[in-house]
Amino acid sequence: MGHIGTPTSRVDGRAKVTGTARYAAEYVAPDLAYGVVVSSPVARGKIRAIDASAALAVPGVVQVFTHENRPSLAWFSRSWQDEVAPPGSPFRPLYDKEIHYSGQPVALVVAEEFEAARHAATLLRIEYETLPHATDLGAAREEAYEPRKKRSGIPPPAKPRGDAQAGYEAGAVKLEAEYRHGFEHHNPMEMHAATVVWEGDGRITVYDKTQGSQNCQSYIHNVFGIPSDQVRVVNAYVGGAFGSGLRPHYQLFLAVMAATQLERSVRVVLTRQQMFTFTHRPDTIQKMALAADADGKLTAFRHEAVQNTSRFEDYQEAVVNWAGLLYKCDNTLFDYRLAQLDLPTPGDMRAPGAATGLIGIECAMDELAYAAKLDPLEFRLRNYSEIDQDNNRKYTSKALREAYHIGAERFGWGRRSMAPGSMREGGELIGWGMATGVWEAMMMKTAANAVLHADGRVEVACATSDIGTGTYTILAQIAAEALGVDLARVTVRIGDSDLPKSPVSGGSWTAASAGAAVDAACQALRKSLFKLARGMDDSPLANASLDRVVFDGGAIRLADDEARAVALTDVLTAHHLSLVEEEGAASPSMISSMRYSRYTHSAVFAEVRVDAQLKVVRVTRIVNAVAAGRILNPKTARSQILGGVVMGMGMALYEETMPDHRFGRFMNHNLAEYHVAAHADVQGIDVIFVDEPDEEVSPLGVKGLGEIGIVGTPAAIANAIFHATGKRVRELPITIDKLLD
The missing domain is CATH 3.30.365.10 (Aldehyde oxidase/xanthine dehydrogenase, molybdopterin binding domain)
Structure with a gap:
């Protein structure tokens, strides 16, 4: 019996459900001390003075670390080469008296017991000098700039093709629209934590919540100057990450700093509120201008986006890089810019760039399809591209057309009436929408x-x-x-x-x-x-x-x-x-990489029911047809797509971190007010895998599934809501207030 391709339960499932799987904050260590992080309440400014006397007087408190007494760092500790990071100067906790964003760690209180450290942290007295801050992307967009490309790892927007303005003016149907998706934060079940075990003789074993143990090992070596062979990093189990663990965060820095200074084991666990003080999906404004001729063929496609980044790094995403390879159009213009805000550097969150960019692309395609009086699926098929026009390359494989047909048949798309608001059952309006998904196959x-x-x-x-x-x-x-x-x-x-x-x-x-x-x-x-x-x-x-x-x-x-x-x-x-x-x-084959474009694709079909009076939205059915190479394990593969779809529902309807620009901080920094899709919100999700082995991408024919499930899902839901209500909402998440008249 072959094992590859057979639906197989997780071999680590028993360890997880019985509690024998250990996570970063669960490892036992002798002489373990506990660190509690103190966060800045101001968004920008300087620390004037710190009084730690009351905190140090608490029985069991070992030390209070601040910028005034932290150990010296390795000379190259500010280099981008320290870690997986965007261009700029990576943030270092307790580096100096400067405050760059609200929630920035300003002190670490270490005690024999966690409760003592937590209590002592409340007794720390810090005086701040506040400076004017900016956290509103809308206000800062006029100052946006082209990001530094060097060493970013992010491909720049494709060069313009043809004449986008002339193509737009020549179009029989046109659309100009602006779409926005606000801040989102990773909220994995396991909070970020680090347990640093002091082994003696300068050696440490680190249990960290990370997506790359060797990345953290390199970070510790570069920042603290500890030889790599004296640092072992373990992350045997990770309780979800969604991109939040791609680069080291400040709990690792603080725990290693304290352990090496005190020469004893130290554990630092961030609170749920502190999980909102570092990486996040950035706020994004997308401006679209599309046109098509009388036959529904695209004559122009302009996509411009601006995102927020921090003052100290150029975090970038491939937001505008997708339409030029998805749809055939001879006149294109793509532009991507960054605006610096007094916030922490954003970070990769499941399908960074694509999950956001496809909201603008696929909602705009839906709008233009209606302007052309064409079925949204038919409109996409008329503009289907067999090659990657941006790079003038063939695909290693592209079974998107098959995904469209199989997904539409399973969903019953042929029974859809075109007119918005025309499908109804009792007091609920029924809407059917669809969208395309695409992600890199790396x-x-x-x-x-x-x-x-x-x-x-x-x-x-x-x-x-x-x-x-x-x-x-x-x-x-x-x-x-x-x-x-x-x-x-x-x-x-x-x-x-x-x-x-x-x-x-x-x-x-x-x-x-x-x-x-x-x-x-x-x-x-x-x-x-x-x-x-x-x-x-x-x-x-x-x-x-x-x-x-x-x-x-x-x-x-x-x-x-x-x-x-x-x-x-x-x-x-x-x-x-x-x-x-x-x-x-x-x-990977470098020759193949230069010769072909490599992507996974999906066709997402969504059904929503909207209460005609209260405007409450329920996503009752989703069909996601995925073309993602060879499927090694249909059971875990389906689970990946299910998780991505649920996160896409969150993008469409629930997830939103809301800043109060007066204070420059996120206000709903907890799971009570930061809403994610719950079990009651999720109904029928049907996953279909299109047969598409691709040995050009990898020797096993695998393309990968982690991201493709979320891409396209928010747009499909947004398009379904329009079909149900006749109202276009161009700012996600689509909450009840945006649907009420």
């Missing part, structure tokens, strides 16, 4: 090793992380398939900086990257085992070649005579070996 250089033990157990290892996506499971499936052993005999070790080199887990590249590396290690192990099997006395495989054998049932067998076989355990016994170990690595 692969990163990754290494792994594979071990066969004498008792038949297989162990594969890689430093990659499982952020809830099912990485443990798919890596076990890949190893079991390659070596022909039962899944229960495979152990996966990940989330440890001591393991083979791996990038951070993000961008939907983990399955393709870590999966290919594990497969490469297993293929190398196959060769070694086969060579040993051939060398056994009276081996039935003595004259065979590797391409004539199969690994199955814990043995190596001749493909045309499976009775002639050697058990894997017998191979090691015959050679008096306790184990056989091999390494493997996988990298």
Whole structure:
């Protein structure tokens, strides 16, 4: 029985539901002290004075760290090279007296007990000099600028094609509109935390809530000057991240600082309120201008966007980079700018750029379809692009057309009436909307090793992380398939900086990257085992070649005579070996990357019901047809799309961090007032995978699924709400007040 492609329950599921899986704040350490972070109440200014005497007088308080007594940092600690970070000068806690944003950490109180540290933190007296602040993107948009491209890692907008203004003026139908989506914050179940275990002799073991253990190891080395071989970072389990753990955050800095200064173990856990004091999805304003001819063919597509960033870094997203490769149009103009605000640097949040940009693109396409009196799906098909026009490249694969047709058929799109407000049942208006989704299909250089033990157990290892996506499971499936052993005999070790080199887990590249590396290690192990099997006395495989054998049932067998076989355990016994170990690595093909464009695609269809009087919106049905390469595990793959769709519902209807610009701070910084989609909000979600193996993207034919589920979902829901009510709401989330007359 093949393991790849088989619906398989998570191999780590039991550990998670029984509580034996440990997270960053759950590791036991001797002589453990607890740190509590004190946050700035002002948005911009300077610290005039700090009085820590009352806090230090609390029994059990060990130290109060501020900018006045923090240890010196490595000379290169302000460099962008320290970490996965945008261009600029990464924020360092307690660096000096300057206040850059509300909620900035200004002190760390360390005590023998958490309760003592928390109490002492309230006794700290800090005087501030306040300065004028700016947190309103709308007011700052006129000062927006083209971001620094160097070392950003974000592709700039495509160069203009044709004459967008002339194409717009020549169009038979036109649309000019502005769309906005406000701030969102990552709210994973596990809050950011770091437990730093002092091992003695300057060595530390760090348990951090991160998406990349080796990224944090490098950060600690660069910032504190600790040799990398004296730092081990472990993140065996991550309780959700959605991009919030792609770069190190201040709990790691503060915990390492305190532990190395005090030479004892220290734990720092951020509060839920402090989870709103760093990375977030940025506020975004998108300006669209589209036109089409009398046949519904696009004659112009202009997409301009402005987003917020901090004063000290140019955080960037690919917001306007999608329409030019999704839809055929000869006259395009794309522009992307940043506006600096007195807020922390934004960060990647599930499908950064695409989840936001497709709101403007797909809502505008829906509006123009109505102006052209065309069905929204038909309008997209008339403008379907077979190539990536922005880069003039063919796709490695693009089964979007199939996704449109399969999704529409499953949804019943053909029964949809065109007129807004024309579908009704009792006191509810029914709306059907659709949108396209697109995301990059990436692969990163990754290494792994594979071990066969004498008792038949297989162990594969890689430093990659499982952020809830099912990485443990798919890596076990890949190893079991390659070596022909039962899944229960495979152990996966990940989330440890001591393991083979791996990038951070993000961008939907983990399955393709870590999966290919594990497969490469297993293929190398196959060769070694086969060579040993051939060398056994009276081996039935003595004259065979590797391409004539199969690994199955814990043995190596001749493909045309499976009775002639050697058990894997017998191979090691015959050679008096306790184990056989091999390494493997996988990298993307640079030639293929230059020749082809690589993307996943989806077609999202949404049904909403809107109370005709109260305007309460219910999303009653979603069909998401996804073309994302080879599906390794349909069960965990479906779960990924479900999670993305639910987050897309949050973008469309619920999630919004609301700033009070008078104070320059986010006001609903808790889960009571920051609304996310709950179980009662989620009804029928139907996930369809379009068959699309793609070995140009990765050796296993995998494209990745982490992001594609959210992209397009908010726009599909927004378009469905228009179809139900006849009212266009161009500012998301679409709350009741925006639908009331």
